[in-house]
Amino acid sequence: MNQVVSRTKSSSGGAVETLKTIVYAVLIAVAVRTVAFEPFNIPSGSMVPTLLVGDYLFVSKYSYGYSRHSLPFSLPLIPGRIFFHEPQRGDVAVFKTPEDNSTDYIKRIIGLPGDRIAVRNGILEVNGEPVKRTPIKDFPMRPGDVRPHNSALNVNAPAYPVRQYDETLPSGRTHLIIEEHGDAWGLDNWPPERAGDAYVVPPGHYFLMGDNRDNSQDSRVIGPVPAVNLVGRAEFIFFSVDGSAQLWEFWKWPFAIRYDRLFQPIR
Numbered sequence: 001m002n003q004v005v006s007r008t009k010s011s012s013g014g015a016v017e018t019l020k021t022i023v024y025a026v027l028i029a030v031a032v033r034t035v036a037f038e039p040f041n042i043p044s045g046s047m048v049p050t051l052l053v054g055d056y057l058f059v060s061k062y063s064y065g066y067s068r069h070s071l072p073f074s075l076p077l078i079p080g081r082i083f084f085h086e087p088q089r090g091d092v093a094v095f096k097t098p099e100d101n102s103t104d105y106i107k108r109i110i111g112l113p114g115d116r117i118a119v120r121n122g123i124l125e126v127n128g129e130p131v132k133r134t135p136i137k138d139f140p141m142r143p144g145d146v147r148p149h150n151s152a153l154n155v156n157a158p159a160y161p162v163r164q165y166d167e168t169l170p171s172g173r174t175h176l177i178i179e180e181h182g183d184a185w186g187l188d189n190w191p192p193e194r195a196g197d198a199y200v201v202p203p204g205h206y207f208l209m210g211d212n213r214d215n216s217q218d219s220r221v222i223g224p225v226p227a228v229n230l231v232g233r234a235e236f237i238f239f240s241v242d243g244s245a246q247l248w249e250f251w252k253w254p255f256a257i258r259y260d261r262l263f264q265p266i267r
Contacts, residue, residue, distance in 0.1 A: 048178060053145055063123045091108070095230050107210050115127055139162045141160055188213070202224055
C-alpha cells in the first residue's frame with residue numbers, strides 16, 4: 001500500500017514538473033519574441049528581389065525600441081514608444097498598417113520625417129534630388145517568387161526576365177529594385193494629385209516603399225507609417241522554400257528549399 005501511494009505521489013510530482021517546464025518555456029519564448037527577435041514569413045511579392053514569397057526571416061524587435069505593437073496581440077501596455085532608436089533610410093522594416101493597426105507589412109524605409117518624396121517616370125526623388133538608379137542584369141522572375149504558394153498559379157513555370165536596378169539612397173545605401181512594367185505604370189508618377197509637387201512626410205512618420213515598385217501597396221497607397229506602428233527591422237533569412245512541393249509531397253521537400261538564401265542578411 002505504501003508503495004502504491006509513493007508511486008502516485010511521484011507521478012503527480014512529475015506531472016507538476018512537466019507543466020512547470022512547459023510554462024517556463026512558453027514564458028521564455030514570449031519574452032524573446034517581445035524584446036529580441038520575432039520570425040515572419042513573406043506571403044507576397046512586394047519586396048522582390050530582396051525578399052521572395054516563401055522566405056522566412058527574423059526581425060529584431062529592439063532596433064527601434066518598443067511600443068504596444070512589440071507585445072503579443074498589440075496589448076496596450078506601452079504608451080507611445082520607449083527606448084526609441086531612429087530608423088535609417090534603407091532599413092527593411094515590419095510594421096502594422098495605419099489602416100487597421102493590426103496587419104503586418106514589410107517594406108523599405110525611404111523617407112524620414114520632413115522629407116519630400118516623389119516619383120517621376122519611375123525615378124524616386126528625395127528632397128528634390130533624383131535617386132541614382134543603375135541598370136544591372138535582369139532579374140529571373142518565377143511565379144513562385146511573387147505569388148502565394150497556395151494559389152492556382154503554376155509555381156514551376158519558367159522564369160521570365162524583369163528589369164532590375166541598383167538604387168542608391170541619399171544615405172549611400174544601395175539596394176535592388178525591379179520594374180515589372182517599365183516606368184509608366186500606375187504609381188510611377190506620384191503623387192498624382194499634385195503633379196510636379198512632392199509629398200512631405202509628417203513629423204513622427206516614415207515613408208516606406210516596396211522594392212517591387214510596380215507591385216507594392218506601400219506608402220504611396222496606405223500613407224505614411226507612424227513611428228509607434230514600427231515592429232522591428234528585418235535582419236536575415238533563416239529558411240526559404242519555392243512552393244514547388246506540397247505539404248504531403250515529403251519526397252520533394254529537399255528540392256523545394258532555396259539553399260542559396262539560407263542565413264542571408266537582408267540589405
